[in-house]
Structure formats: C-alpha cells, structure tokens
Amino acid sequence: MTRLIFLGPPGSGKGTQAQTLAKNLHIPHISTGEILRQAMKEQTPLGIKAQSYVDSGELVPDQLVQDLVQERLNQSDAQSGWILDGFPRKVTQAVFLEELLAKNHQSGEKVVNLDAPDKVVVARLLARGRKDDSEEVIRRRLEVYRTETAPLIDYYRDRQRLLTVNGDQSQEEVTTELQKVLTA
Ligand code: B4P
Numbered sequence: 001m002t003r004l005i006f007l008g009p010p011g012s013g014k015g016t017q018a019q020t021l022a023k024n025l026h027i028p029h030i031s032t033g034e035i036l037r038q039a040m041k042e043q044t045p046l047g048i049k050a051q052s053y054v055d056s057g058e059l060v061p062d063q064l065v066q067d068l069v070q071e072r073l074n075q076s077d078a079q080s081g082w083i084l085d086g087f088p089r090k091v092t093q094a095v096f097l098e099e100l101l102a103k104n105h106q107s108g109e110k111v112v113n114l115d116a117p118d119k120v121v122v123a124r125l126l127a128r129g130r131k132d133d134s135e136e137v138i139r140r141r142l143e144v145y146r147t148e149t150a151p152l153i154d155y156y157r158d159r160q161r162l163l164t165v166n167g168d169q170s171q172e173e174v175t176t177e178l179q180k181v182l183t184a
Contacts, residue, residue, distance in 0.1 A: 002027055002081040003106065004182075005088070007152055008114035009145045010138065011121030011128075012167040013174055017114065018085035020175060027081040030072050032065050032089075054132055057140030059089055059148060066096050073100065090148045094155055111156040112178065116167035118142060 002025055006014040015031055022029035036054055039047030046064060053060045069087050072078065088094040101107055121142070125133045132141070156162040163181045167174055 001108075002083070003101075003109035004083045005109060005111045005156075006083065006085045006114065007111055007149070007156070008167060009116065009118075009121050009149075010141045011125040012114040012116045013171065014085050014114055016171055017112075017165075017174055017178055018083045021178065022083045025081065025083075027083060028072075028075075028077050029083050029085060030069070030078070030087070031085040032069065032087040033085070035068055035072070036060060036065075055137070057132060057137040057144060059144060062090065062092055062096070065089075066093065069097070070100060073104070088152060091151055091155055094152055109161065110163055110182075111152075111161045112181070113153055113156075113162055113164045114167035114174070115164070120168050 004018075004021070006018045008014045015033065018029050018031065033054075036047070036050045040051050040054065041047070046068065049064060050060045065087060069084070073082065084097075088097050101109065122135070122138055125138050126135065132138075153162065165174060165177050165181055169177070
C-alpha cells in the first residue's frame with residue numbers, strides 16, 4: 001500500500017508531482033493547500049479562518065489543518081493509500097500524523113523530499129502568479145519553510161523514512177527520478 005508524504009519548499013514541484021503520481025497509482029492526492037484554497041473560495045468557516053494566513057504566506061494554525069487532514073484520511077477512498085502534499089509542514093504536525101496513523105494501525109509511510117534552489121522556485125512561483133505568489137509573500141513562505149518545515153528533513157531521516165529527489169530538473173525528469181527512487 002502506498003502512503004507517501006511530499007516535502008519541499010514552495011515551488012519545488014510537490015503539487016505537480018504528487019498529482020501525477022496519485023493519478024497513476026489511483027490513490028487520492030491530498031493537498032492541504034488545495035483544500036484550504038477551495039474552502040476560501042467557498043467562504044466556509046475554515047476558509048474564512050485560513051484566509052489571512054495563506055494570503056500573507058504564514059502557516060495556518062495546526063488545529064485547523066490537523067482537523068481537515070484527520071477528516072480526509074478517515075474517508076473511505078483513503079483506506080487503500082494516499083499521497084499527502086503540504087502536510088506535515090511542522091514538527092508538531094508530523095507528531096500529530098504519527099499518532100493518528102498509529103491509532104489507525106497504519107504505518108510505513110515514506111517521505112519524498114523534493115528540493116530546488118531559491119532562485120529557481122521564486123521564478124516558478126512568479127510565473128504561476130497565484131494570489132499568494134507575489135514576490136513579498138513568496139519570500140515569507142520561503143522563510144517559514146526554512147524555520148518550520150526544513151527541520152522535518154532530519155526528523156524523517158532519523159526515522160529512516162526519507163527519500164530524496166532533485167526538484168531542479170524538468171517535470172518529466174523529476175517524475176522519472178521519483179519512479180526510480182520509489183522502486184529502488
Ligand atoms: P501549498 O498549496 O502547499 O503551496 P506551495 O508550497 O506553493 O506548493 P505547490 O504544490 O502549490 O507548488 P508546486 O511546487 O507544485 O500551500 C499554500 C499555503 O497554504 C501555505 O503558504 C500555507 O499558508 C497554507 N498551508 C498549506 N498546508 C499547510 C499546513 N500543513 N500547515 C499550515 N498551513 C498550510 O509548483 C509550483 C509551480 O512550479 C507550478 O506553477 C508548477 O507548474 C511549476 N513547476 C513544478 N515543477 C516544475 C519543474 N520541474 N520545472 C518547472 N516548473 C515546475
């Protein structure tokens with residue numbers, strides 16, 4: 001059963017690769033960013049609470065994302081595998097996930113760390129031009145990545161769960177390297 005977590009700075013290609021892989025494996029692609037954006041579009045209570053954080057490049061409070069991940073992982077289509085994209089983004093969220101999976105008698109998840117230099121990810125995000133892709137907000141997202149998310153690399157390496165893929169290649173090349181790493 002495939003349970004995969006995609007880790008990496010904004011613009012490293014997490015969403016892009018997770019979506020392709022999930023489609024090929026016929027398992028759900030669970031992107032906390034996408035779920036939050038949909039909730040903001042629909043102005044649900046979650047969306048209203050998340051808006052100011054997402055717009056300024058800050059992380060949404062743990063409780064909000066943890067609740068949505070717990071609910072999503074309990075749905076029937078997630079019982080035969082999943083790809084988590086954008087969660088966990090902090091050690092506290094990783095601890096929460098570990099406890100949740102243990103409670104559900106699920107384990108063996110692997111973590112793909114996709115990396116690319118700041119210059120490359122900033123150029124990609126500016127070209128995409130989403131609402132939270134302005135230069136100032138991208139800089140803040142990168143800072144938050146470095147302080148909050150990057151420590152997860154050691155966290156998962158210590159647990160022998162980490163796989164590393166070079167995100168500074170074309171989308172097709174990243175997909176090929178990812179396939180290789182997953183089947184090694
Ligand atoms: P996300 O939606 O996760 O945003 P992201 O980090 O920018 O990644 P994304 O997946 O969209 O981009 P990708 O690299 O694939 O989060 C948005 C916000 O939601 C966060 O800032 C935060 O506020 C909130 N949030 C989400 N999860 C949270 C959590 N767990 N806790 C708290 N808050 C949370 O792609 C970027 C661009 O690069 C695309 O245009 C793509 O086409 C292009 N690209 C990808 N691969 C490429 C390649 N190899 N070559 C060239 N271009 C490529």
